[in-house]
Amino acid sequence: xxxxxxxxxxxxxxxxxxxxxxxGIDLEVAPGEVVxxxxxxxxxxxxLMSCLLGFLHPREGEITIDGRANDDLGxxxxxxxxPERMNFSxxxxxxxxxxxxxxxxxxxxxxxxxxxxxxxDRLGIRDAAQKRLSQYSRxxxxxxxxxxxxxxxxxxxxxxxxxxxLDPNGVILxxxxxxxxxxxxxxxxxxxxxxxxxxxxxxxxLFLRDGVIxxxxxxxxxxHIAIAITMLPGSFDANVxxxxxxxxxxxxxxxxxxxxxxxxAALVKALADTGAGVIDVRRHTADLEGIFRGDA
Numbered sequence: 001x002x003x004x005x006x007x008x009x010x011x012x013x014x015x016x017x018x019x020x021x022x023x024g025i026d027l028e029v030a031p032g033e034v035v036x037x038x039x040x041x042x043x044x045x046x047x048l049m050s051c052l053l054g055f056l057h058p059r060e061g062e063i064t065i066d067g068r069a070n071d072d073l074g075x076x077x078x079x080x081x082x083p084e085r086m087n088f089s090x091x092x093x094x095x096x097x098x099x100x101x102x103x104x105x106x107x108x109x110x111x112x113x114x115x116x117x118x119x120x121d122r123l124g125i126r127d128a129a130q131k132r133l134s135q136y137s138r139x140x141x142x143x144x145x146x147x148x149x150x151x152x153x154x155x156x157x158x159x160x161x162x163x164x165x166l167d168p169n170g171v172i173l174x175x176x177x178x179x180x181x182x183x184x185x186x187x188x189x190x191x192x193x194x195x196x197x198x199x200x201x202x203x204x205x206l207f208l209r210d211g212v213i214x215x216x217x218x219x220x221x222x223x224h225i226a227i228a229i230t231m232l233p234g235s236f237d238a239n240v241x242x243x244x245x246x247x248x249x250x251x252x253x254x255x256x257x258x259x260x261x262x263x264x265a266a267l268v269k270a271l272a273d274t275g276a277g278v279i280d281v282r283r284h285t286a287d288l289e290g291i292f293r294g295d296a
Contacts, residue, residue, distance in 0.1 A: 001066045001155050003029040003052065003187050008061035010047055021047045022058070023211035031155070034178060034188040036198040038292060039208035045191045046084075048208070049160055052189070053081055065156055077106050080154035084161040086141040090134035094125060097133060098147050105152035119147040124173065138165035146177060157181050157188045163197060175201055195288040207291055217286035227264055228284040229254040232277030244270050255284050 008025040011018045021044045029035045037045045050056040052063060054071040063070045065079075088097070095116060102112045120126040123143040128136065136144065142165050149157065159178070163171045171194075178201045181188050192198055198205055199219060207215040230253050231241075242248040245256045245267060254271075258264055268278055 001031045001185075001187060003027075003156060003189065004062070004064045005052065006062045008048070008051060008058050008063065010044075010051055010056060010058045021211050022051070025061070025211075025213060027206060027213065029156075029187040029189050031187050032182055032185045033204070034182050034190060034202045036202035036205040037189065037191040037208060038193070038195065038198060038205055038288065039214075040292075043208040044211045045208055046160060049158055049189065049191055053079070053158055075156070077152075078155040079158070080149035080152070080156070081158045082142075082145045082149045082160060082162045084164050086145045088133070090136075091132060093130050093132055094136065094140075094144050095120065095129040098144065098151065101148040102151045105154075107152050115151050119151050122177075123147050124169075139167060139170055142166055143170065143173075146174065150177065150181070153184070153186075155186055157186050159188065159190045159192075161192055162190070163192065163194055171197065195292065199285050199288060205286070205288065215291060217288075217291070219285045220283075224257045224259055225261065225264070226255065226257050226284040227267075228280075228282055229256065229268065229271065229278060230280035231271070232279055235275060235277035236271070237274070240274050241271065241276065244274070 005025055005027045008022050009020065010022040011020045013019070025044075025048060027035070037048070039045055047056065051058050052070060054076075065072075065075045068075050092100070098116045098119065099112055102115055103109070107115055117126070120129050123146055125140055125143050125147075128140060133141065133144070142162070146162065149159075162174050166174065175197060178188060178190065190198065190202060203218070203220045205217050205219060206213050207217075231249065233252050236249070238248055241254060245254055247254070247256060256267060258267065264281065268281055272278055
C-alpha cells in the first residue's frame with residue numbers, strides 16, 4: 001500500500017511563460033508511516049499534494065498508490081484528504097454532511113449512523129451536529145474536515161495544514177488522530193508549517209525548496225531511539241559519562257542511542273548515581289528550524 005512517486009514535474013503557464021513548480025520529485029510513503037513536508041511558501045508543497053490526489057496533472061513523472069494509478073477508483077475509495085480550508089456547501093448540518101460523505105466514501109449504510117456519531121464525538125463537535133455548517137467557526141470546520149477524511153478508515157491520508165485555525169486542544173486532538181492512523185497502518189503525508197507538530201508525529205521529514213526535495217531527515221528510527229540528556233554544568237565527569245554511555249557529552253548534553261525506552265531510565269539512573277545533575281531528557285531529532293532557515 002505504498003505511495004510511490006518518481007520524477008514528478010509540474011509547470012504552470014504564467015504570462016506566456018512556463019513556470020516549473022516541481023522539478024523532479026521522488027518520494028515514498030509506506031504503510032504505518034507518517035511523512036512530513038516542510039518548506040517555505042512557494043516551494044511546491046501544495047502543488048505536490050494536489051498532484052498526488054489527482055487534482056492536478058503532472059507534466060512528467062509517475063505516481064502510483066498500491067501499484068495503481070492515483071486516479072483509480074479503488075484507490076480513491078481508500079483515500080482521506082483534509083485541505084487547509086474547507087470549501088464545501090454550508091447549507092447542510094454537520095451531521096447530514098458527514099453522513100453524505102460517509103456514503104460517498106462507501107461506508108456500508110448499516111454503519112453510517114454509528115460511524116458518524118463516533119467521529120462527531122471523537123472530534124468534540126457532537127453538540128454542533130445539528131447546526132448548519134454556515135454557523136461553524138473555522139476551527140469547527142477544520143474538525144468536521146478531519147471527520148470526513150477519516151470516517152471510512154482510509155489507507156492513505158493526505159493532510160494539508162490540518163491544524164490551521166485550531167485552538168491548542170484541537171491541535172493536540174489532531175496529533176492524537178495522526179498517531180492513531182499510523183497505528184492502524186495508514187500511510188500519512190502531512191504538509192505543515194508547524195515544525196513542532198512535525199517533530200512530534202512524523203517518522204521522516206522532506207524539505208522542499210524551489211521544487212525539489214533539498215533534504216530528507218529521519219526523525220524516528222525503527223531499530224533505536226536517539227535521546228538528548230542535558231546535565232548541570234560542573235555536576236559530572238565527562239570521562240565517567242563516556243564510560244557509562246559509550247560517548248562523551250558535548251556542552252553539557254549527552255546524545256545517546258538506546259534500543260528500547262526502558263534503557264532510557266536505566267541510563268539516566270546510572271548517570272544520576274555518579275552525581276550528575278540530569279535536568280532534561282528528550283528524544284533527539286533533526287533541528288527542523290535550523291534546516292528551514294538553512295543553518296543546519
